[in-house]
Amino acid sequence: MEDKDVDRRVAMLLKRYSEPAILLNRPYPPQPAPSGRSYFGGLPTLPDGFEWPRTTGGVPLHFLCQVDCADITWQNPLPNRGVLFFFGRDDAQQIWGEGALEDDCRVLYAAESRVLGKAMEPPADLPPIGWSYPRSSFCDISLESDSPQRLHVNWPAQPLRMATFPDTSGLPPAIADTQQSYYRLICKTTIDEIIPYLNPSLITRSLLEREPADRPAWDRYDEVLPLARAQAFEEATGQKTFEDRLLVGMYDGARRMFDDKSFPQFWILIHFFARAVLRRHRGTSVFEDPALTPEQLTARASADDLLDEEARSWFDRSCIVPLSTVTSDDERREFRAWAAGIQRYPSETSPSYDTLKWLQLAALWAIRLWAGDPHLAAKLPSSTYECVAAEFHLSRVQRSHERDWYTFEFSQMLGHAPAAQDAKPADDPLVCLLNIATDRGLGWSFGDGAACSFWITQTDLAARDFSRVRGTIEGY
Structure with missing residues (x-):
C-alpha cells in the first residue's frame, strides 16, 4: 500500500469514527463553570433525601465528581438539566468488576438542580483514600499527627465540546485486530532486537507473513491518533499542548x-x-x-x-x-x-x-x-x-528525534475514551458515561496511571436510569 493511500485511509477512519464528547476541563488557574455546580472532588451537594452511597457491605464510597447538566449547552444524550453525582470505591487494589455493581461505583441523579443542598459532610466511617494502605498526593506533605486523607482535591470542571477518536485496538478487525496487533508487536521485537543479536539467519518469511495484511494503515493510524487528540483538545480549550522538557528549567x-x-x-x-x-x-x-x-x-x-x-x-x-x-x-x-x-x-x-x-x-x-x-x-x-x-497541563508532549510522545490527563463524558488495555470497539453501543483520567494536578491515580470509567447502556441513559451503571478501572 502506497503512502498516499495509507494517509487517505487513516483520514477516512478518523472522520468516520469520530464522536463528539464532553471534555470535563480542569481550568488552570481554577475558574468555575457558569453554575458553579460542576467539579471534581470535595463534597457533593446532594439534595435532601439522598444518602451517601455505600457498598453492599455498608462501606461508604468515595466522592469523585459531580456534573450539572445545565452547564452543557449543546445537544447531547445526557439530561438537559439536573446534576449527576459519581462515587467510586477508591481502595488499595482498585479492582472493579468482581462483585455487585454497587460495590464498585454508584451514580446518583438529581433531576432538579434547584433542590440541591449544601455540601454534604462525609460519613464518619468513610475510609481513607487507599483504605488500609492510604494513598493520596497529600502523603508528600503529611505529618504523623495528620489523619489520612479521605476526600479528593476539589477543583472546578468546565464542560466543553470536543471531538474524540477510538484507540487503534477499537477499530474494525481488518484494521486492528487485538490478537494480530499483539502478535505483531512480539514478532517485531523478536525480529528487530533478539534474533539478529543471536543469529540473523534465523529470520524466516513465515514470521513476517503472519503480520496483519493492513499493517501500514494500522501503524500510521497509531502514529496520527495522539496528534489528532491533542488538536481536538486544543480546539476545545484554546490551550496549546504543553511541551514537556523534563528537567529543563525545573525550578x-x-x-x-x-x-x-x-x-x-x-x-x-x-x-x-x-x-x-x-x-x-x-x-x-x-x-x-x-x-x-x-x-x-x-x-x-x-x-x-x-x-x-x-x-x-x-x-x-x-x-x-x-x-x-x-x-x-x-x-x-x-x-x-x-x-x-x-x-x-x-x-x-x-x-x-x-x-x-x-x-x-x-x-x-x-x-x-x-x-x-x-x-x-x-x-x-x-x-x-x-x-x-x-x-x-492536561495535554503534554515530549519530543525526541524518533517521535513525539503525548500524554493526556483529561476526563470526559461520552465519545471514545482512551483505553490502557483493549479499547471498546468503535461501534459498541455501550456508552461511556464518564472517564476520569489519572491527573497529576489533582493528585489522584487510577490503576497505575490509567483511568476509571463509568459505562451505561443506551436504553438506560435514554430512560435516565443510572442504577445499573458499570464501573471499570484499567492499568497499563
Whole structure:
C-alpha cells in the first residue's frame, strides 16, 4: 500500500469514527463553570433525601465528581438539566468488576438542580483514600499527627465540546485486530532486537507473513491518533499542548516566585513550606555519601535537627491563624531570611535547590487547597500559579528525534475514551458515561496511571436510569 493511500485511509477512519464528547476541563488557574455546580472532588451537594452511597457491605464510597447538566449547552444524550453525582470505591487494589455493581461505583441523579443542598459532610466511617494502605498526593506533605486523607482535591470542571477518536485496538478487525496487533508487536521485537543479536539467519518469511495484511494503515493510524487528540483538545480549550522538557528549567518558576519581594503573601504558603521541610528526607546516612567523616555526619545531623526546630516553629505559628491571613511585612522578611539561609550542602547558592523544591510544594498545595473556592483561588498571585503550571497541563508532549510522545490527563463524558488495555470497539453501543483520567494536578491515580470509567447502556441513559451503571478501572 502506497503512502498516499495509507494517509487517505487513516483520514477516512478518523472522520468516520469520530464522536463528539464532553471534555470535563480542569481550568488552570481554577475558574468555575457558569453554575458553579460542576467539579471534581470535595463534597457533593446532594439534595435532601439522598444518602451517601455505600457498598453492599455498608462501606461508604468515595466522592469523585459531580456534573450539572445545565452547564452543557449543546445537544447531547445526557439530561438537559439536573446534576449527576459519581462515587467510586477508591481502595488499595482498585479492582472493579468482581462483585455487585454497587460495590464498585454508584451514580446518583438529581433531576432538579434547584433542590440541591449544601455540601454534604462525609460519613464518619468513610475510609481513607487507599483504605488500609492510604494513598493520596497529600502523603508528600503529611505529618504523623495528620489523619489520612479521605476526600479528593476539589477543583472546578468546565464542560466543553470536543471531538474524540477510538484507540487503534477499537477499530474494525481488518484494521486492528487485538490478537494480530499483539502478535505483531512480539514478532517485531523478536525480529528487530533478539534474533539478529543471536543469529540473523534465523529470520524466516513465515514470521513476517503472519503480520496483519493492513499493517501500514494500522501503524500510521497509531502514529496520527495522539496528534489528532491533542488538536481536538486544543480546539476545545484554546490551550496549546504543553511541551514537556523534563528537567529543563525545573525550578525557574519557584525562583521567580521567591524573587517577588511580596512573597509569601499568605500564611498558607508558609504552612505548606514548613510541612515540606518537616517531610524531607534527612539524608545523613554514610551510605548516601561515603566520603563523609563521622564528624561531618554528626554536624549534618545537628544542622538537620536545627532545621526541624525552625520548621516546626513556623508550622506551629501557621496553625494558630487562618491560612488565608495576609502576612505582615515583618513576617515576610523573617520568613524569607530563614528560607534563603537554608543550605544543607556546601557551596549551594541561595535559595538552595531544597528551598526551591519546597517552594514548589508550597505553591502546589496552596493552589490545590483553595481551588474549590473561587474567592480564595483569586487571592493567590500569578507568580504562585506560574511556579507549578507544568504540573497542571492536561495535554503534554515530549519530543525526541524518533517521535513525539503525548500524554493526556483529561476526563470526559461520552465519545471514545482512551483505553490502557483493549479499547471498546468503535461501534459498541455501550456508552461511556464518564472517564476520569489519572491527573497529576489533582493528585489522584487510577490503576497505575490509567483511568476509571463509568459505562451505561443506551436504553438506560435514554430512560435516565443510572442504577445499573458499570464501573471499570484499567492499568497499563
